[in-house]
Amino acid sequence: MARDLDRGRPDRDRPDRVLVARVPDWSVLAAGYDRSEPVLVVRANRVLAASPAARSVGVTVGLRRREAQRRCPEAVVVATDPDRDARAFEPLVGALAALTPAVEVTRPGTVALATRGPSRYHGGDEALGEQVVELLAPLLPRPAPVRVGVADGTFAATLASRPGPPERALGPGDVVDRPDDPGPGQSPVRVVAPGASLPLLAHWPVTEAAAHLDTPEADAAADVLGRLGLRTLGALAGVPAGDVLARFGPDGALLHRLARGLDPRPLAARRPAPERAVGTELDPPVERVDTLAFRAVGLASDLHQRLAADGLVCLRLGIEVETEHGEVRRRSWRHEGGLSAAAVADRARWQLDGWLNGPSVDRPTAGITRLLLDPEEVTAARGRQLGFWGGETRLDEGAARALARVAALLGADAVAVPTLGGGRGPGDRVEAVPAGLVDLVGDRPPAGPGAEGPWPGRLPPPSPALVFAEPPEVDLRAADGAPVGVDGRGQVSAPPAHLGREPVVGWAGPWPAEERWWDPDRARRRARVQVVLADGTAHLLALEHGRWHREGTYD
C-alpha cells in the first residue's frame, strides 16, 4: 500500500545519489595506533570504539571498560578525543574537496559527497569511487581500508559502505562484525543501482536508521519498534506509512522513510536565505584555536537562537574562515538529527582545529580575520517533548557543558556527583565521582553496589548532616575527669560528661565497628557514640587508638 502511494512520483521522494567514504575504526587510527593492535577508545568508562584486534576477542562497543579489559587484558585504553579525530581527518576532507566542492563531513571518519556532477565527469559511480579510494589511501595515518558506498541517499550509501548486507535479519542483540577489509579480488567500492536500495536495507536492524539520525527521540522510537517486533528495516517498510505516523509520530515516520529508501525529509529541508549566516570580523587577526573556538561558541548560540526563533533547526552547517591574505576556507558538516547549539560549537572547534593545527596542505598562511557559521540546510524543528515523569529536566546538554566550565575553573575533581555505597561510617558510604567521568544527562542509579548492606555496626538514620573529611580531635571525659574509654565487650568505662568544656546532657552508644580485621594493613577498629550537648547540638564521635574524633554533627 505504501508502495502504491509512491509509484506515481518516483523521483520526488528518491534521494539524490550520494557517495559515502568511510575509514573504519577512525578513532583508533587517529589516536596513532594500528588496527592490528588491541586498542579500546573509551568515554565515561564505556567502550566507544575498539580496534579489530580487540573485537576479535569479544570486545563490543558499549561494553564497560572493566569488562572489556577482562576480555582483552593487553588492550591499550585511549580516552576519546573528538578534536583529535577531527584534526586528523581534515587532510582527507581537503583532498576530496579537490574532486568536488560539495563535500560534507558527517563525523570524523565518514564523509559524503553528492555524485551527480563528479560521477559524470569521472565516468560513472564505480570510477568515482575508485578515484576516491586512490585519493584517500595514501593520506591515512596508518594502513587501513577505505570503504566506499554509492547509493540513493546518505543512509543507503553509508550502509553500502559497510560490509554486508547480513544474509539474515538481524535482531537487536546481534552484532554486525564482519571484517572491513575487502577480501582478495573484492572491490572496496560498492555501487547500489538507482532505485535498488530496498533489498540492501531490508536486513539491517531499525537501530541502524536511528543511529543515522542520531537523536534520543529516534533511538527511543527504534527501541519501541523493536519491542513490538519490527526489528528490521524490511519489516518496518512493510507497514503502511500512515499507520506508522499515526502511532509513532514524526520520529517513527522518519525511520519509516529511511527504511523505504526515501529521503527522510523531502521538500522540508531547504536552503535558507544567506542572511541566516552569522559571522564576526576578527581584529586583530587570530591564530589560536582556543580564541577562535571561544568566538565560535558565541556565534553558535546566536545562530541557534535565531533559527529557533523561527522554529528551524540546522541540518547542514557551513564553516567558513577568511585570512589576512584573503584565503577563504569553507567546509560543511551534516547531522541528520539537527544540530544543537553545543553541536554547532563542537563542529566549529573541530574544523578550526583541523585547519590550524592539522597537517593539512591547505593550512591558512596567516591569521584569521573573519569567521562565519552558515546554516546551509535547515528544516522545521519539531520541538522537544519533555519527559512524562520528569525524565528530561533542565540539566540538558548545555547545562552539562556549564558544569564542565566550572570543572575547568576549579579542576576536574571539584565537580562531583555523589553515590551512596556500602560502609559503616557516614563518611565511608559516600563515593563522589568527578562529574566529567559520568554521563550526567543519562540515567544513573542513585545508589552504588552494596548500599543496602548488611553492614553490622552502621548507625540507623537519621545520619549526621555534616560529616568531616578530616575529623577534628576532641576531648571526651567522664564526670570524674577521666577520658572515656570503650572496652573489648563494647561497654564504656564511664558515661561521658564533658565534650571539651561543654557538658553532655544525653548520649547513646557505643557502636563498635571492626573493619577488615582480616587485613592487618587496612584493619580499623572504632567505636562510635552520639552525644547531645547542653546547647541542644548533637555530635557523632568516634574512638580509635584511644583518641576521640568528631566524625560528624547532626546539624
Add this chain to the structure above:
Amino acid sequence: MTFGSGAAAVREGRLATLGERARPLTLAEQRVLPVLSALAPLLPGGALARGTSVAVAGPGATSLALGLAAAASAAGSWTAVVGVGDLGVAAAAEAGLALERTVLVATPPPERWGTVVAAVAETVELVLARPPARVRVADTRRLAAHLRTRGGVLVRLPGPGTWPEAPDVTLRALAPDWKGAVAAERLDGAGRLRARRLVVEASGRRRAARPTRVELWLPGADGAPAPVVPVPVGSAPTVPAPASAPAPAPAPAVARGPAPAGWAEAG
C-alpha cells in the same frame, strides 16, 4: 435552587479545573519550586518562589537546607551544593534529595567564588551555597540577576562570611530537642538519636515580612522533615519499641510529647 444544585456544583467544579488548565498566564506565585508540606507554612505561598534566595540559620541549618531542597529535587530539579565539603550525603539522601540529580562543587578560591556560583546558578535550579569569608556586593547582585532570569533558588547556608544583602526569607532554627539519647548519668547508652524537635522561625521581606513560627521534626524518624502533629488531649504519648535499634536493651522512656510521624507504625 435545591433542584439539581449538586450536578451544577460538579459542573462548576469541572469548569474551574478546565479554566485552570487552559489559563495561559503564569502568575508570580506559580513560578515556584515545590517544598515538603512540613515546611510549606514557613514560606510565602507555601513554596519556594523562583528567583529568590532563602537563608537558613541556627542549629539544624544544614538539615533545614536539605529539607527545603528535597521536594523540588524529588520532582526532577537538579541541586548543586557549593563549598560544603563536609555535607553528609547520607543525610541528604534521607532528607529526600535525589542523589542522581545532585552535584557537589568544591569550595572555590575566594576570588572565583562569584564566577563559580553564578555559573552553577545558570544551570541548576537549586543552589545550596556556603559563603566564603568575604562576599562581594557585585557577586551577590550578579547572582541575584542570574537567579531571577533563570528561575533558580539559592539557599544560603551559614558559613565563615556574611552576605552583604539580606535574603528574601530567613529560616532560623531554635530550641533543638533531640529525642532518643539517654540521660548523661546512665552507664548504658541504650538508645539512639531518633528525631529532633525544632521551632523554625521565618522572617523576611515583602510577603514574608510577618514572622511565622512552626514546630517541626527535623530530621524526623526516617531522616526527612515531618510536621509535629498535635496529640489529642488525654491520650498518653506512646513510646515505641525500637524497631531496629542496634543496642540490645530497650529504649528508655525519654520521648516526651507527641511522637513524630512514623513512630506509631514502627511500634
